[in-house]
């Protein structure tokens with residue numbers, strides 16, 4: 260959950276560059292994260308770069324939530340999905356896998 264100050268910066272970015280631009284930036288940042296993950300699979304020691312790209316993607320995802328007015332929906336769905344994941348893990352672990 261972003262702080263009030265972080266939200267203010269994100270709204271300024273959306274206002275300054277527009278929604279289309281920020282959505283394209285999200286795709287660009289996701290691509291950069293993918294690239295770093297691929298590099299790590301090839302043996303690169305790039306944890307710092309992965310962390311940087313995760314931060315970039317998180318910032319852009321927060322803006323997407325603001326742009327789509329889905330902050331509360333995402334929070335609710337996220338909680339539901341995590342509960343379902345926990346149940347699946349409980350079942351998986353009960354089977355002794």
Ligand SMILES: [Mg+2]
Pocket residue numbers: 288291311312315
């Ligand atoms: Mg980046």
